[in-house]
Amino acid sequence: MNWITYIILFFLLAEYFLNQTSTHLNLKSVSDRIPTSFKDVFDPQKYRQSQLYLRANTRFGQVVSTIDLLILLIFWFSGGFAFIDRWTRSLGWGLLATGIVYILTLAGVKAVIDQLFGLYATFVIEQEFGFNKTTVATWLKDRFKGLILALVLGVPLIAGVLAFFHYSAAAAWLWCWAMVTIFMVFVQFIAPTWIMPLFNRFDPLEEGELKDAIMTYARSIGFSLANIFVMDGSRRSSKSNAFFTGFGRHRRIVLFDTLIENHTTDELVAVLAHEMGHYQLRHIIKMMLISILQTGLLFYLMSLIIHTPALFKAFYVEQPSIHAGLIFFSMLYAPIDFFIGLIVQNISRAHEYAADHFAVTTTGHRKPMISALKKLSVHNLSNLTPHPFYVFLNYSHPPVLNRIAAIEKTGLG
Template sequence: MGVIKLQLKINGLWLLLIVAAGFFCLLYIWFTLFPGRVNPEVLNYFSEQQVHDGRAYSFVPGLLFALSFLAQAAFLIWLVFGGRAVAISRFFQQITGRSIWSYVLFFLVLWLILKLISLPFDLYTSFFWQHHWGFSTQTLGAWWSDYIKSSGLELVLSAAGVAILFGIIGRWPSFWWLITAALVSLWLVLQSLLWPVLISPLFNRFEPVRDPEVTAMVQQLAQKARLPVDQVLVMDASKRTTRANAYFTGLFGTKRIVLYDNLLSDYPMNQVKAVVAHEMAHWKQGHIIKGLLMGVAANFLIWLVLFLVLRSMVPSAGYYPPYTWAVILLFFLLVSFVGSPLQNYFSRGMEREADRVSVMLTGDVPGAVQLEVNLAVKNLSDVSPPNFIRWFSYSHPPALTRISDIKQEGRELK
């Protein structure tokens, strides 16, 4: 049988996704290479050297992000529409028959190839580049330990997911997308609930805040916000990075605010208070629940569209061969990339809301402004990113926007 008979056709939706993803990727590369003029307003808060350093640091991660996506997308497009996925799929079926093992073998081979494609980009961005700028405190051995641990976890969960997915497809060929969407939605909820207590401790140590001044400050903010804050934990982030950060995570009984140990050691108390207030604002405004609800709605829509796409591509009614997994991966890779601006738009909106509410809780506008300046300087943020890159990939507003929002909220409180 000739290769031409093994090829899948690119229909209108695939063409739209591929063209849109390619267009966005090329624009991203263009604006990374040629970011344009610096907004003169940033010089009210940052020196020219700080602005230059932020752009210089952001250049390589931005470029490698786009190139990594291009490499993976190009490989999957070649695999799916060049006939190779069908050929490999048939080879595994000849060995195992129509058993679940043909799907597992196809998944394992594809997972390994994609890991090898992305590895050089990940290694350079998260290890060598971080060491070049003095952020990483990891040894190469520790980096590999983290990488192997996270990859192993990903492999186990993904393999189980693939086996369940194709089991569902075989049993309910007309409604598999609905059942799968429901199970993935349940997984999103369980992940938010259990990740902080089961998975995060595999990579970091978490301890309750022991500083009585911090504890008193947290209790005072929680009382003002009317929140039952039971757990404020310190994470040993300094074993990997010099960066400072904090986050709010969990659902129901696993809710907690997590502070990097670097934040407590490197920032004054009024700025730590601003960070804690920001995370409490996420809690108070229900941002995790809102994010989950939007994720669940998008999840059902995407699986429905995928079902319609596969129905037009897979010839045998009710049977989806192992190569279907390559089609699914390509679909999700393109959709997640093209959908990044929408997802980040909602994320930035929540961050801006949390900034405003945090100022209401602390009443300390100068402290919040200085925090944004210090975070941007110490983390080498690009404080004047090109509009396209900000729109496409920023989950948080740039420093200047956050400072403006904080000052505006301060004026309204007077």
């Protein structure tokens, strides 16, 4: 072992114990008392169910993170990275092909492990609490489509990164940064019309009171909206949501069909006002710019470290290569990514407060938004009282009680 080994090992274990500690605190913060503001929508039995759901997911998450860490450490210190490297080299293919096979092999092993955990989460935990509506056949189709999509989009991207680092020397990080930035923007444009429909059906919202109310609101804030779509989320889960995606003429406001079933017109307008608020306040652009800057930092630091012999010795790989260096650097970069993630999540939580404020001030009413948040929390069995430290580490959205308290301060009816 060398200094890089100790750095990666230290931060792997530190992050693990930090997450386990926050999870323990989160479970301890669970209270049997229904918060006062939720007593009108949460009956004791339903609230008890939400606590059981939290505990089931939390304990499963603890098991998964422990197994993931053990598998990684066993694979690492038993020479697994070196074994895969020797095997891919023995194929006798070119530099790019060898690198692609190496990365895809490691990604494939990780994906299989993740999918096994996902299978349990879907067909045991989600099934037990009445959320799962998907069939095994649909689940398998989704995985297959995801695999094909990952190969179609991912292989050219991996090949491009490998090629730039092989042949562009000092400028490699700039070329990679430019390529990945173009790719990220490209995916944002094609996702609503080409990618998402591979997994769900998106039907235009029918003419009627709801569509008229949404279109009227959109015009009132100068939001150009050609159509609203309803997604068949009920095919896979009974959970509800709404989201905004895409740019320009490809942008979409999407409502889950389960959301429409459980909310009034005023509540749905409030939910979509929140989503439109993200766009009007340029949150989507800001988060994309942050992501682009993160990518640039990643590639710049990678260019400084990727040829360091100690990086390969830390993983028992005798012959340095770009493809192995990419994997190993990603593990060395993890601590930086962790701290940047905390900053980004804090920004995201601030954006959620701002979008809530935008929604209630532009609609002129706070009650529909509060009512919608309450119903969503009850329907999705959300944790109403997460521990602040757990929120700090894991939440991209503020806890619902905090959001409601902020909305109530607006003084609107």
